[in-house]
Amino acid sequence: MKAAPITASSRPSHNVARILARKGGTAFLLNASGMVIAFLLQVLLARELGVDGYGHYAYVMTVLTFLVFPAKLGFDTTIVRYxxxxxxxxxxxxxxxxxxxxxRWSVGLSLAVVGVGFVALWLYSDRVERELYDTFVIGLTFVPFLALATLRQSALQALNxxxxxxxxxxxxxxxxxxxxxxxxxHLGTVSSNAPTAMSLFGFSLLATYALGAWVLRRKTANQLKDVQPAFQRKEWMRTSLSLMANAGIYLILGQMGVLMMGMYLGTDDSGILSAAVRVASLVTFAMTAINMTAAPLxxxxxxxxxxxxLQRVCTASGIASLAFAGAVLLVxxxxxREVMAVFGADxxxxxxxxxxxxxxQFVSALCGQTGMVMTMTGHQGILTKALIVSALLNVGLNxxxxxxxxxxxxxxxxxxxxxxxxIAMVFVVKRKLGIETSVLQAIFNRKRGGRQ
Structure with missing residues (x-):
């Protein structure tokens, strides 16, 4: 998508700091509350299921995350951008x-992914523990709803x-x-195991999916009610395929270690590592929350x-993200040790x-919104190349x-x-767009300019 030229007189004025403070503040508080709730949920799961049960549940959830991304076909980010x-x-x-x-594409691909998943599970059924097998069977049925829920979330995000x-x-x-x-x-007769937890996850997913779909319909009713749909199929598909590749690589970078730990050393160790991954992601929590508002801007x-x-959006969001990341890293x-012990002594x-x-994660915060800038400005192809190198490096090092x-x-x-x-994208964004995403980069350049 090429940038459309707009004259200065017709361009609306925007107070970026105010928008990020208001909308970004809402996103931050919401994500902060969600972070606390998610953390407590993981603690509850770890304590109720034990190391074995939690390891099975976490491993299946990791696999489901990998299965959902081809079902989305990159349309979640495409929706935000377009x-x-x-x-x-x-x-x-x-x-x-x-x-x-x-x-439509997500529904079709989800059903195909689920079908392939069940075939693969049947072929390897004799090599999988019974509890892990049952957890997989239950989890696979919810892949379509996970994919569609993500698209609905992206649509509301794009609408601010x-x-x-x-x-x-x-x-x-x-x-x-x-x-x-x-x-x-505690109040019923259900056993505390991974299949039970996965079944209850599915129930909660279906309930919130229905709620989210209803909200999106209400929020777009006035604008879309009597409008004929217009399609840019080739452009959307081309962009989505590129973004799907990037999403897959992000997934590899974030979760491949957990999967390979499970393959090499078993699900107990992968469960512990999965908990550590979740906790470490809090370092860039502010960046993720702010991006909910920054990406559409x-x-x-x-x-x-x-x-x-665009530079003001990157600078304002980068300062807030880096300050939060430094504070969390210090904590x-x-x-x-005390944070990890909350999950259990093991x-x-x-x-x-x-x-x-x-x-x-702190290095990522230090570099700023590099990936989001490249994606929102149509330069995701360059980002893909850097991500491929990182993914290969990740797998090889693991x-x-x-x-x-x-x-x-x-x-x-x-x-x-x-x-x-x-780190690579900091320099690419500067060369391609003239935008400084790193707060330190911006400070250094200002000081150098002041001395000249």
Missing amino acids: VAAYRSREQWGEVKGLLRYSN EVLYAQMPEKIIRPVLLAGCLYAAV MSAAYAENDMKR FLIFG FRAGYIPLLIMSAG AVLIPAYGMNGAAAAMCVAGSFWP
């Missing part, structure tokens, strides 16, 4: 067409409805799952050819991996380091590979 631009131009026919087109985009998944779903799990185990600014506003350095073994992965160093090796692989692409 709907935000279409909204700024009031092209509601294209909005309606993209939502309809993406949902951050609260409604995040509330079902961040707040309602984990609270519902935790309440159902506790009631089923980036897309709209580029569509309107307003590079100064983990001092209290990391999870203390994840302290060193937590610190290693947190350092990698294969070498896990057998020798276990969880610490997996954490080191994720840290090194996960730091490569954002």
